[in-house]
Amino acid sequence: MKALYYDEQKGPAAIKAGDFPAPEPAANEVLVRVKAFSLNHLDAWIMTGNYPAKVPLPHIFGSDASGIVEKAGAGVRHAKPGDEVIVFPGLSCGRCERCLSGHDNECRDFSLLGVITPGVSAEYVKVREENIFFKPAGLSFEEASGIGITYSTAWNSLVLRAGIRQGDTLLIHGGGSGAGTALIQVAKLYHALVIATVGDDWKIAKAKELGADHVINHRREDVVEAVKRITKGELVDIAVDHVGAATFNQSVSGLKKGGKLVTFGATSGDEVKVSLRHVFGKNITIHGVYVGPKASVAQLLRLFPHQLKTVIDSVFEFNDAQKAYEKLLSRQVFGKIVVRV
Numbered sequence: 120m121k122a123l124y125y126d127e128q129k130g131p132a133a134i135k136a137g138d139f140p141a142p143e144p145a146a147n148e149v150l151v152r153v154k155a156f157s158l159n160h161l162d163a164w165i166m167t168g169n170y171p172a173k174v175p176l177p178h179i180f181g182s183d184a185s186g187i188v189e190k191a192g193a194g195v196r197h198a199k200p201g202d203e204v205i206v207f208p209g210l211s212c213g214r215c216e217r218c219l220s221g222h223d224n225e226c227r228d229f230s231l232l233g234v235i236t237p238g239v240s241a242e243y244v245k246v247r248e249e250n251i252f253f254k255p256a257g258l259s260f261e262e263a264s265g266i267g268i269t270y271s272t273a274w275n276s277l278v279l280r281a282g283i284r285q286g287d288t289l290l291i292h293g294g295g296s297g298a299g300t301a302l303i304q305v306a307k308l309y310h311a312l313v314i315a316t317v318g319d320d321w322k323i324a325k326a327k328e329l330g331a332d333h334v335i336n337h338r339r340e341d342v343v344e345a346v347k348r349i350t351k352g353e354l355v356d357i358a359v360d361h362v363g364a365a366t367f368n369q370s371v372s373g374l375k376k377g378g379k380l381v382t383f384g385a386t387s388g389d390e391v392k393v394s395l396r397h398v399f400g401k402n403i404t405i406h407g408v409y410v411g412p413k414a415s416v417a418q419l420l421r422l423f424p425h426q427l428k429t430v431i432d433s434v435f436e437f438n439d440a441q442k443a444y445e446k447l448l449s450r451q452v453f454g455k456i457v458v459r460v
């Protein structure tokens with residue numbers, strides 16, 4: 120099969136195309152013919168050597184994909200060749216207490232497809248049957264490929280962990296990122312008042328079109344002052360922070376007493392100096408979130424394509440994957456970047 124891979128972790132420039140043997144599915148696995156995969160910052164961190172785990176090289180990368188079932192193992196009961204599916208990358212043991220209670224993303228064996236196992240940047244990928252979900256009708260393969268990590272993380276953050284309530288006020292950093300576009304939409308399902316931040320003026324209208332009530336360019340305006348002005352000093356119920364070092368204290372300051380801070384990324388750095396007095400003095404709850412459980416995917420897929428949509432920034436052809444990752448790293452992106460396979 121044709122595949123995109125790298126044999127050194129030196130960024131997008133090291134991506135090459137080559138031939139690999141197609142994987143053979145075991146009895147409980149399916150082989151999926153990949154039609155499209157979407158980019159996550161996780162792929163870029165691994166590719167640039169900024170991920171703590173050791174990655175076997177050469178590495179076929181990428182975690183989120185959509186495609187068509189090509190072959191199903193003898194023990195597979197719920198999928199057959201020809202089914203159009205989404206590949207969800209959360210890998211877990213399936214037997215421990217966390218897995219059995221629907222928190223498989225908290226399994227001690229939890230990992231993501233494409234991190235230390237071969238990923239989706241290839242014609243074929245094999246996964247266990249429980250890692251595929253049927254593609255909702257009316258969704259293109261490109262749109263379907265952008266759902267997995269992005270939406271399960273957004274859903275887990277707001278619905279399962281922070282317990283968003285109707286009419287809450289939210290601060291969403293990085294409103295133009297893939298995660299930001301998902302968070303804005305999930306928040307609006309709850310009629311929340313959404314304050315989103317962006318780093319470029321051209322993203323303001325797009326974030327508003329998606330439902331954000333107020334959009335702040337953090338390069339031109341002080342985020343905490345803007346939150347105070349917009350909320351008339353009441354501050355926000357939930358702050359979602361995947362930027363990290365540059366924004367974490369803005370989130371703490373922007374939260375009202377009893378507020379919830381969700382953190383699931385650290386694109387600006389992962390070490391932060393925080394005043395604990397502010398955390399306990401305001402009764403703040405901090406939720407660390409790493410992706411979402413499989414159950415969240417089953418639940419949120421029912422809302423596609425009418426109540427939720429994948430915001431696609433751009434689609435690249437297979438041989439232009441280097442350019443796709445360069446674009447992701449440039450941050451001149453609104454929504455998801457997709458590569459056709």
Ligand SMILES: [Zn+2]
Nearest residue numbers: 212215218226
């Ligand atoms: Zn487990």
